[in-house]
Amino acid sequence: MFYGTEENNHGHQYDPFKAVVAPRPIGWISSISASGVVNLAPYSFFNAMSDNPHYVVFGSSGRKDSITNIVETGEFVCNMATWELREQMNQSSAAVEAGVDEFELAGLEKADSVLVKPPRVAASPVGLECKYVKTVDLPGHDNAAGGYAIVVGQVIGVYIDDKFIEDGRVNTAAMQPIMRMGYSEYTVVKEAFRMRRPE
Numbered sequence: 614m615f616y617g618t619e620e621n622n623h624g625h626q627y628d629p630f631k632a633v634v635a636p637r638p639i640g641w642i643s644s645i646s647a648s649g650v651v652n653l654a655p656y657s658f659f660n661a662m663s664d665n666p667h668y669v670v671f672g673s674s675g676r677k678d679s680i681t682n683i684v685e686t687g688e689f690v691c692n693m694a695t696w697e698l699r700e701q702m703n704q705s706s707a708a709v710e711a712g713v714d715e716f717e718l719a720g721l722e723k724a725d726s727v728l729v730k731p732p733r734v735a736a737s738p739v740g741l742e743c744k745y746v747k748t749v750d751l752p753g754h755d756n757a758a759g760g761y762a763i764v765v766g767q768v769i770g771v772y773i774d775d776k777f778i779e780d781g782r783v784n785t786a787a788m789q790p791i792m793r794m795g796y797s798e799y800t801v802v803k804e805a806f807r808m809r810r811p812e
């Protein structure tokens with residue numbers, strides 16, 4: 614099949630786009646509002662963009678609580694969503710009032726971050742502590758105002774649970790990160806293979 618995305622006539626119930634840009638890592642973003650309410654939500658339009666400095670991005674469909682908080686208070690944490698935490702991750706995506714702390718909603722413990730104010734998910738093996746860099750508002754079709762914005766953060770601190778570090782390397786597969794595909798599909802990373810770049 615082929616479809617042009619201006620018309621978006623893919624002929625199916627759902628647009629296949631997200632099913633083919635897959636799997637996508639999930640940035641499980643914790644932030645704090647100016648009034649001190651803690652927030653947690655998953656974002657699968659998420660990735661690392663560079664490693665010197667260390668930049669991450671996530672895409673928000675509209676001005677949700679995470680982006681509002683991050684712009685207001687300038688910090689956030691990207692927690693890793695894992696197989697063990699899949700139900701809590703899903704619960705934290707509920708569309709609730711800004712005053713609701715999704716850690717409490719999902720029954721998750723907080724752990725203090727080292728360099729930023731928002732807490733990390735205590736049970737998650739990874740927490741990327743970020744300072745807010747900028748928001749890029751994306752144009753919609755025909756250059757009209759789009760509903761999407763990309764938040765760029767600089768990772769200033771990296772927490773990794775020591776139990777996943779073996780012989781100086783992170784055993785990512787042992788963390789069992791879950792990744793988003795299309796529709797309501799996910800996958801879980803359980804194994805890795807190695808391939809060296811050509812000389």
Ligand SMILES: Cc1cc2nc3c(=O)[nH]c(=O)nc-3n(C[C@H](O)[C@H](O)[C@H](O)COP(=O)(O)O)c2cc1C
Nearest residue numbers: 654655656657658672673674677678679706707708
């Ligand atoms: C696995 C998963 C991935 C998601 N990815 C995104 C995303 O990339 N962008 C987005 O705007 N919403 C995404 N959502 C929906 C948000 O998590 C949801 O709207 C949430 O309520 C936003 O919370 P907030 O208002 O506290 O930021 C995703 C939901 C799930 C379950």
